[in-house]
Amino acid sequence: MAELRKDPVTGRWVIISTTRGKRPNHFNHEVKDMGDPSACPFCPGNESKTPPEISSLRRDSSGPNSPGWQIRVIPNKYPALGIDEPLTKKGVGMYDLMAGFGAHEVVIETPDHHKAIHDLSIEEIKEVLTVYQNRLEDLHRDVRFRYVLIFKNEGPQAGATLSHSHSQIIATPVTPIRVKEELQGAERYFHHKERCLYCDVMHQEKDFGIRIVYENDYYISFCPFASRFPFELIFLPKYHQMDFYASRSHLHEMAQAFKITLDKLSLALNKPQYNYIIHTAPNRFSRRGYWHTIQEDFHWHIEIMPRLTKVAGFEWGSGFYINPTPPEDAAKYLREISVNA
Amino acid sequence: MAELRKDPVTGRWVIISTTRGKRPNHFNHEVKDMGDPSACPFCPGNESKTPPEISSLRRDSSGPNSPGWQIRVIPNKYPALGIDEPLTKKGVGMYDLMAGFGAHEVVIETPDHHKAIHDLSIEEIKEVLTVYQNRLEDLHRDVRFRYVLIFKNEGPQAGATLSHSHSQIIATPVTPIRVKEELQGAERYFHHKERCLYCDVMHQEKDFGIRIVYENDYYISFCPFASRFPFELIFLPKYHQMDFYASRSHLHEMAQAFKITLDKLSLALNKPQYNYIIHTAPNRFSRRGYWHTIQEDFHWHIEIMPRLTKVAGFEWGSGFYINPTPPEDAAKYLREISVNA
Numbered sequence: 001m002a003e004l005r006k007d008p009v010t011g012r013w014v015i016i017s018t019t020r021g022k023r024p025n026h027f028n029h030e031v032k033d034m035g036d037p038s039a040c041p042f043c044p045g046n047e048s049k050t051p052p053e054i055s056s057l058r059r060d061s062s063g064p065n066s067p068g069w070q071i072r073v074i075p076n077k078y079p080a081l082g083i084d085e086p087l088t089k090k091g092v093g094m095y096d097l098m099a100g101f102g103a104h105e106v107v108i109e110t111p112d113h114h115k116a117i118h119d120l121s122i123e124e125i126k127e128v129l130t131v132y133q134n135r136l137e138d139l140h141r142d143v144r145f146r147y148v149l150i151f152k153n154e155g156p157q158a159g160a161t162l163s164h165s166h167s168q169i170i171a172t173p174v175t176p177i178r179v180k181e182e183l184q185g186a187e188r189y190f191h192h193k194e195r196c197l198y199c200d201v202m203h204q205e206k207d208f209g210i211r212i213v214y215e216n217d218y219y220i221s222f223c224p225f226a227s228r229f230p231f232e233l234i235f236l237p238k239y240h241q242m243d244f245y246a247s248r249s250h251l252h253e254m255a256q257a258f259k260i261t262l263d264k265l266s267l268a269l270n271k272p273q274y275n276y277i278i279h280t281a282p283n284r285f286s287r288r289g290y291w292h293t294i295q296e297d298f299h300w301h302i303e304i305m306p307r308l309t310k311v312a313g314f315e316w317g318s319g320f321y322i323n324p325t326p327p328e329d330a331a332k333y334l335r336e337i338s339v340n341a
Numbered sequence: 342m343a344e345l346r347k348d349p350v351t352g353r354w355v356i357i358s359t360t361r362g363k364r365p366n367h368f369n370h371e372v373k374d375m376g377d378p379s380a381c382p383f384c385p386g387n388e389s390k391t392p393p394e395i396s397s398l399r400r401d402s403s404g405p406n407s408p409g410w411q412i413r414v415i416p417n418k419y420p421a422l423g424i425d426e427p428l429t430k431k432g433v434g435m436y437d438l439m440a441g442f443g444a445h446e447v448v449i450e451t452p453d454h455h456k457a458i459h460d461l462s463i464e465e466i467k468e469v470l471t472v473y474q475n476r477l478e479d480l481h482r483d484v485r486f487r488y489v490l491i492f493k494n495e496g497p498q499a500g501a502t503l504s505h506s507h508s509q510i511i512a513t514p515v516t517p518i519r520v521k522e523e524l525q526g527a528e529r530y531f532h533h534k535e536r537c538l539y540c541d542v543m544h545q546e547k548d549f550g551i552r553i554v555y556e557n558d559y560y561i562s563f564c565p566f567a568s569r570f571p572f573e574l575i576f577l578p579k580y581h582q583m584d585f586y587a588s589r590s591h592l593h594e595m596a597q598a599f600k601i602t603l604d605k606l607s608l609a610l611n612k613p614q615y616n617y618i619i620h621t622a623p624n625r626f627s628r629r630g631y632w633h634t635i636q637e638d639f640h641w642h643i644e645i646m647p648r649l650t651k652v653a654g655f656e657w658g659s660g661f662y663i664n665p666t667p668p669e670d671a672a673k674y675l676r677e678i679s680v681n682a
Contacts, residue, residue, distance in 0.1 A: 005566055005567040006567060007565070007566075007567040008526070008530075008538065008542060008566070008567075009522075009523050009526035009527060009538060009539075009542075010522045010523060010526050011522075011526065012567065012569075012660055012661075012662075013567070013661055014567040014568065014569055014661065014662045014663075014664055015661060015662070015663045015664065016567075016568070016664050016667050016668070017663060017664065017665045018667055080655075080663045092566075093545050093548075093549065094541060094542070094545055095566050095567075147659075149655060149658050149659050151653075151654030151655055151657075151658050152654055153653045153654045156651070157651065158651070158653060158654070159651040159652065159653020159654065160653075168654070168655065170655055170659075172659070172661065176658075176659030176660050176661045177659070177660035177661070178657075178658065178659055178660035179658075179659065179660075181350075181351045181352075181660075182350050182351060185349070185350035185351050185352065186350060189349075197349065197350060198350075200435060201349060201350075201435070204434050204435055207434075208434065224348070225346055225348075225349070225433075225436050226346040226347060226348040226349075226353065226354070226355040226357075226436075227355065227357070228353075228355055275653060275654035275657055275658075276654065277654050277655075277657060277658030277659075278658075279658065303657075303658070305657060310497070310498065310499070310500040311500065311652065312492075312494045312499060312500020312501075312616060313492030313493055313494045313499070313500065313509070313616035313617065313618050314421075314490060314492055314500075314509065314511055314618075316492075316519075316616055316618060316644075316646060317490050317492050317517070317519065317520075317616075317618030317619075317620065317644070318488075318490050318511075318513070318517030318518070318519055318520065318618075319353055319517050319518035319519035319520075319522075320353075320354055320355065320356060320513065320517050320518070321353075321355045321356070322355075322356045322358060322421045323355055323356065323357050323358065324358045326357050326359055327357070
């Protein structure tokens, strides 16, 4: 159903979905009607339109795969990687190939078709973040997974194909190259300084002040010094913590700061389309894990990337990004927007 | 006017355009009318709407900045990097900052507002490729430039803001991270095998045959084994050559194979939007060049990336790509399309 193929030059892995097998004329028909809740597979009452749920949060005594849930976790109906594939590797000539083993889940964050995540209450967002943590912890128990990525695509320009608010989780049998870059950078710094790079960056940002968007006692968001995109944000704990799922003690503050950060973004840019991704440490239980991360080596964080500009040839060819809005301007603008939470 | 800032974790550089300084409400007004040649700054008769030309190809005796040109090279009116900036580096706390020194040029490939590059004759495409080579060679004479990237954005989804067929050239004072990844990969392979990685890949593809799209005696295009995007293509010389500007002896064959490859893509996907980028060796004349590339270490190539799918959170967060069309299927489809050239 899918293959993992490694680029022989850069080492980048690609998932080739052989089942989807899109022919040229399939690319013009991607628009889906997202307005009608009765047709939405993520709305209550339509549970049978999705694969059976993995878990759900229910405040009443309703049973699985029926209405009554607050948050619902399901396998992706069109998974990029499959849990039933064998974890096999082989060479094809000089190339490296793996079967498309992995997991691909969807977190439906609310039963309300019309609410975005930042419209939820702090308590509800806390529940979403807890569900993320639980799935991450659970998936790390499978030693075949080296990495578990939680991400959100908000809006069609950001890659969403359904408008009902949801996030996705993909677990992979290799550590993704972008995560490796961050792990290597943080490891180099720790080797040199014996301090966490992210902690140092965060403390420096607190000293500068000019790029900070919001902070409470335990969490902070700011526009990174080298922001790739206009209004790009990073959200992280002010205390050192490598694993996202281990940050359980100040969940109210996490949810509050996350909601306010997203609220500000939504108000500033009039409900922009965006992606966010959670970068946490790789699965250290993995039997053949490449990364023997130690406690001080990494610091989990969420990267929030509004989709305001087009990524073009220069960015694809260079990895250089052109950002037309200085992060100091973006942060000032976002700081000055007042939200209630 | 711009700053180069380095991400402290990954080492990635970002261009922050301080002059553009886009505020939140500026992102909703990006659509430009591209249909009217009389308003097009790239059309003959409107030469005064662009900065004075750097060079032009003229078959008659017309003077600079007047009609009569076939190809026109101009400075970008809104450059990402500026030639008049000093090449200064400094630290800001723990961060690295450079002034926005560089060059940003535009190659107007044809006087005809309605022609795409693949609509041009082989002779005309040969002239465009020669102009690319000349600009590359000329910019390499400036020892402050470490890298010169030539790229094309075709269509608004690919980042083009004007529809008149053109390419861009950006010269940077640092080697871009994506180029570094390729250089490092090719260098590792050469160290191990004492052969060019790209030559080996190309010979293997000729043996397999299944991913080849077109070849003549000197040039070949195929869909890479680990294609990130549906219908992604790589175009390269079948003989070993590191520097794009040094490939002067078989320009007709280069233009012919390039035209046929782009023609096939255009017919298969009904004039898709796409980017192409030329990856050539870095500037070895650069005084402080990081890359002491040797002749066998690298092999110039053009990457052609149709913009058919949306890049979403998973791709941004992982560097993993999900490609719904196996490159073997894409190549077969493209091979079977017959074009005349």
